[in-house]
Amino acid sequence: MLSYLINGISLGSVYAIIALGYTMVYGIAKMLNFAHGDVIMIGGYMAFCSTSYLGWPVIPSVLFSIIVCTMLGIVIERLAYKPLRDASSLAVLITAIGVSYFLQNAALLIWSSNPKAFPNMVELPNLVIGDIQISSVAIVTIIACIVIMIALTMFTTKTKLGKAMRAVSEDKGAAQLMGINVNATISMTFAIGSGLAAIAGVLLCSAYPTLMPTTGAMPGIKAFTAAVFGGIGSIPGAMLGGILLGIIEIFAKAYISTQLSDAIVFAVLIIVLIVKPTGLLGKKMAEKV
Numbered sequence: 001m002l003s004y005l006i007n008g009i010s011l012g013s014v015y016a017i018i019a020l021g022y023t024m025v026y027g028i029a030k031m032l033n034f035a036h037g038d039v040i041m042i043g044g045y046m047a048f049c050s051t052s053y054l055g056w057p058v059i060p061s062v063l064f065s066i067i068v069c070t071m072l073g074i075v076i077e078r079l080a081y082k083p084l085r086d087a088s089s090l091a092v093l094i095t096a097i098g099v100s101y102f103l104q105n106a107a108l109l110i111w112s113s114n115p116k117a118f119p120n121m122v123e124l125p126n127l128v129i130g131d132i133q134i135s136s137v138a139i140v141t142i143i144a145c146i147v148i149m150i151a152l153t154m155f156t157t158k159t160k161l162g163k164a165m166r167a168v169s170e171d172k173g174a175a176q177l178m179g180i181n182v183n184a185t186i187s188m189t190f191a192i193g194s195g196l197a198a199i200a201g202v203l204l205c206s207a208y209p210t211l212m213p214t215t216g217a218m219p220g221i222k223a224f225t226a227a228v229f230g231g232i233g234s235i236p237g238a239m240l241g242g243i244l245l246g247i248i249e250i251f252a253k254a255y256i257s258t259q260l261s262d263a264i265v266f267a268v269l270i271i272v273l274i275v276k277p278t279g280l281l282g283k284k285m286a287e288k289v
Contacts (some may be wrong), residue, residue: 006220225241
């Protein structure tokens with residue numbers, strides 16, 4: 001029971017890190033970046049190539065993955081989303097799906113569809129408590145999630161750029177009149193979200209060491225579900241939603257059915273949204289018309 005709970009929190013922590021990227025982009029730019037899951041996959045491949053082909057140590061490989069995904073996030077925002085700043089949400093959604101397929105097929109051409117065995121990026125001993133053995137990957141994942149959430153919360157509340165992001169999320173026009181560079185702020189949001197996706201990609205592939213071009217597809221969808229579950233636009237909500245989703249999925253696999261676990265996860269989301277449409281920690285926004 002306890003081991004399932006820890007595994008659920010670990011998986012949920014990965015979902016939470018990915019969901020933080022979703023919730024930041026939506027909260028500030030009001031865009032749903034469905035290519036986010038494929039940025040996770042690119043992050044995994046960057047770490048894989050730097051360790052397996054170049055022989056780099058773990059930390060430089062992870063940093064390289066973060067840098068590449070951060071730059072990729074900026075490029076995606078500039079080329080795909082910036083021209084659609086004033087377009088309809090449907091146009092943005094279709095573009096996001098197009099970017100997702102582009103990244104998947106680019107990875108397919110570069111690395112082929114053959115699954116790659118991801119190397120162990122967390123070279124630490126497992127923790128043993130009585131009869132329960134907790135993997136080092138699970139411990140590192142949970143700690144990373146907590147540290148990232150605290151750092152993001154401090155960043156958005158204490159720093160000048162973080163306050164600019166909050167201002168843009170409230171009212172882009174008013175923020176621009178106050179001298180805030182809205183385009184640069186949104187680009188930075190994509191950069192931070194994509195950097196988090198790289199970390200999530202490394203942690204996800206370390207826990208489930210198989211890497212292929214579709215690796216980030218389902219985790220990306222589940223992380224978006226977690227962001228909606230917790231209240232999209234809320235940083236604590238993304239973390240809470242991710243962890244709860246991971247726990248529900250692991251317990252559903254253990255006690256109900258591995259084949260029905262995904263259906264159960266989405267069923268719980270539907271029930272929560274019926275009871276509380278804004279998510280667990282989401283707030284109703286009054287809109288002037």
